[in-house]
Amino acid sequence: MVKSAVLVEDNMSIITYLRPARPDDCxxxxxxxxxxxxxxxxxxxxxxVLKAWLSLLNIDSYLHTMADANKxxxxxxxxxxxxxxxxxxxxxxxxxxxxxxxxxxNQGLGTALLQRAENxxxxxxxxxxxxxxxLNSVKFYEINxxxxxxxxxxxxxxxxxxxxxxxxxxxxx
Numbered sequence: 001m002v003k004s005a006v007l008v009e010d011n012m013s014i015i016t017y018l019r020p021a022r023p024d025d026c027x028x029x030x031x032x033x034x035x036x037x038x039x040x041x042x043x044x045x046x047x048x049v050l051k052a053w054l055s056l057l058n059i060d061s062y063l064h065t066m067a068d069a070n071k072x073x074x075x076x077x078x079x080x081x082x083x084x085x086x087x088x089x090x091x092x093x094x095x096x097x098x099x100x101x102x103x104x105x106n107q108g109l110g111t112a113l114l115q116r117a118e119n120x121x122x123x124x125x126x127x128x129x130x131x132x133x134x135l136n137s138v139k140f141y142e143i144n145x146x147x148x149x150x151x152x153x154x155x156x157x158x159x160x161x162x163x164x165x166x167x168x169x170x171x172x173x
Contacts, residue, residue, distance in 0.1 A: 016076060016077065016078045016109065016112065017076070017077040018074055018075070018076050018077075018112060018113065018116045019074065019075060019077065020066075020072070020073065020074055020075075021062065021065075021066055021073040021074060021075045021085060022066075023063060023066065025062075025075050025082050025085075026059045026060075026062045026063060027059060028075070028081065028082035029059075029062050029073075029075060029082060029085045030057060030058075030059045030062065031101070032082060032083060032084050032085060032099055032100065032101040033057055033085070033097070033099050034054060034057055035101050035102055035103070036084075036099040036100060036101060036102055037050060037053050037054055037057070037099075038050065038054060039102040040102045040105070040136055041053070041134055041136055043136050044134065044135035044136040045134075045135070045136075045162065045163075048160055049156065049160060049162050052156035052157050052159075052160035052162075053156055053162060055156075055157070056156060056157075062087075065087055070089065070090050070091045071087065071088060071089055071090060071096075072086075072087070072088045072090060072117070072120050073085060073086070073087050073088075074086050074113065074116055074117070074120070076100070076109045076112060076113050078104060078107065078109055079104075083100060083101045083104045083109060084098070084099055084100035084101060084104075084109050084110065084113055085097070085098070085099060085113070086098040086113045086114070086116070086117045088117055088120065088121065088129075090120075090121070090124045090126065092130075093121065093126045093127075093128060093129055093130060094129070094130050094131060095114075095117055095129055095130070095131040096131075098110065098113055098114060098117065098131075098137075100113070110140060111144065114141075114144055117129070118169070118171055121171060122171050122172075126171060127170060127171055127172050128168055128169060128170045128171055128172075129168065129169055129171060130149075130166065130167065130168040131146070131166075131167055131168070132152065132154060132164045132165070132166055132167075133146070133164055133165045133166075133167050134162070134164055135163060135164065135165070138165050138167075141167050141169075144169070145169050146167040146168060146169045147167060147168060147169070148165050148166070148167055149165075149166040149167060149168055150165070150166055151163065151164075151165055151166075152164055152165070152166050
């Protein structure tokens with residue numbers, strides 16, 4: 001098991017684990033994903049977009065990612081529970097997803113996951129990482145060194161698109 005640094009909260013040490021996802025994590029990953037879209041993304045997107053986005057989420061998709069050697073799926077275990085994850089395509093050098101359960105925002109979990117994703121990408125020989133940032137996450141990625149390549153709209157279905165920003169970060173100087 002890969003461990004991250006110990007986080008300190010109210011003078012109590014809480015160990016946070018970052019590790020590759022396992023099949024028995026799928027329901028927890030799905031819940032973190034669903035709640036993040038439902039609540040965090042609601043700040044920037046309307047009900048039509050959120051409903052279409054949520055309809056795409058599927059527990060089995062995480063199993064498919066785990067089975068693909070060209071992809072990485074890691075979780076953050078915080079206070080004994082899976083509270084977030086990242087999903088990355090190592091062939092496309094693309095961070096496909098990074099979500100933290102909204103009830104544990106601002107605990108450093110997203111930053112820890114992003115740093116681990118960048119480390120995994122670097123170890124895989126990637127010199128940069130790109131992503132499609134939802135409008136509510138742009139500031140987070142900018143703070144972490146990502147730059148915008150422009151606005152885009154990704155189709156969620158035949159009728160609904162989601163506005164986002166294509167962003168990238170060079171992992172080597």
